[in-house]
Amino acid sequence: MTLPRVELALLPTPLVRARRLETALGAGPIFLKRDDLTGFGISGNKARPLEFLLGAALAEEADVFVAAGSPSSNFCAAAAMAARVVGLDCHLLFPGEMPSPPSPNVELARVAGAHLVFDVVETRDLLDDAVVEHARSLRAEGRRPYAVPRGGATTTGVLGYANAARELAEQCRAHEVAPRTVVVATGSGGTQAGLVAGQVGCGLRWRLVGASVSRPAQGMTDRILRLSRAGAAALGLEEPTADHVDVRDCRGAGFGVASAEDRISARLALAHEGLLLDDYYGAKAMTLLRTLLTAGAETPAVFWHTGGVAAALTALTGAAS
Ligand SMILES: Cc1ncc(COP(=O)(O)O)c(C=O)c1O
CATH class of the missing domain: 3.40.50.1100 (Rossmann fold)
Structure with a gap:
């Protein structure tokens, strides 16, 4: 298959x-x-799941990849780079405020061109619901999001x-x-x-x-x-x-x-x-x-x-x- x-x-x-x-x-x-x-x-390890997640996003004709994690998240940084490489926008949601100085993974995501949204929720465990909500509001604006929970675990x-x-x-x-x-x-x-x-x-x-x-x-x-x-x-x-x-x-x-x-x-x-x-x-x-x-x-x-x-x-x- x-x-x-x-x-x-x-x-x-x-x-x-x-x-x-x-x-x-x-x-x-x-x-x-x-x-x-x-x-x-x-x-x-995040390169392997992203090959299939972005493959699915492109197959569904998505225009923006939505993910979430803590500021230390390797998945978020990897998702930002991978989404941009295949021509998709990337929105990343984080709990709490932007760390100062920013963590290396947040900085990698930002430089890769991801749109970073801080203070969405207070704690990491609430992020998966926030991703669903964010995707819903993007859809209402006419965007075509492909949204994944923390770690891309689907x-x-x-x-x-x-x-x-x-x-x-x-x-x-x-x-x-x-x-x-x-x-x-x-x-x-x-x-x-x-x-x-x-x-x-x-x-x-x-x-x-x-x-x-x-x-x-x-x-x-x-x-x-x-x-x-x-x-x-x-x-x-x-x-x-x-x-x-x-x-x-x-x-x-x-x-x-x-x-x-x-x-x-x-x-x-x-x-x-x-x-x-x-x-x-x-x-x-x-x-x-x-x-x-x-x-x-x-x-x-x-x-x-x-x-x-x-x-x-x-x-x-x-x-x-
Ligand atoms: C370095 C590293 N190892 C292991 C894991 C765990 O992988 P998973 O989230 O698929 O359980 C992660 C997840 O972010 C990671 O960044």
Whole structure:
């Protein structure tokens, strides 16, 4: 089945063995799936869903892409760049006031030409309703909006990671590796849902574990199951069941707040593999991988690096993210 898609990412992203990290952790084999290197701006994992979301927007003849997130949102910055590249306007909604100085991702979106709307709602959890409302008022003005919730986590958005699961499987086959554990950071759930749909659809037998960084595990599990089933149905694949969705609560002290262990994770990844891990996603996912390995998780393991470069750099320099 061919679904509308625009090309943004440089695929496949590399799969590399992390031998120095293995030595440091006393466990392995560990592989890194380098989706921090998707090659479109610094979009990381967000390039894959945007290929399908913008493909759908163009197929529907939309003229403006509407999205929302926190000022640190990688998705918003990536959406702004991607929408402009394919010739669409982009409206981005943010909670609260514009941070001063602006975060790198807000600045990227602004320079890309997005229309930024601050103070739409007070808190992030109200943004998805605000997106629907904003799209309604654009329609009333005669515009043709394509609106997506936070993180682009829709049935269409998950298609990118359904393909990514197959991509990993093909690379593993070429490396003659059969991964047993795969760890990924989970925010809106679109990435993990796509991976679940692709994994089940292709009969892949690894255990995928998501590090939920902003929402409680139970709610995320239900959400990911629902999204993965919808994605599987759209692709004509076998539908996942609850057994396929494993989400761990990795919020710690809060979204973007690194624990002492997360700091160790980020330092280990930087010093041993040259990886930049941010406090919102990457460091927490690496802490989960370390915890699972200590508890005897089966290897080979794959750490799915989802990006977050802007926040990783700003955390190092102490600037606002
Ligand atoms: C760097 C990074 N990693 C992981 C995620 C989580 O992806 P998802 O929202 O699809 O769960 C995001 C989401 O914004 C992200 O920016």
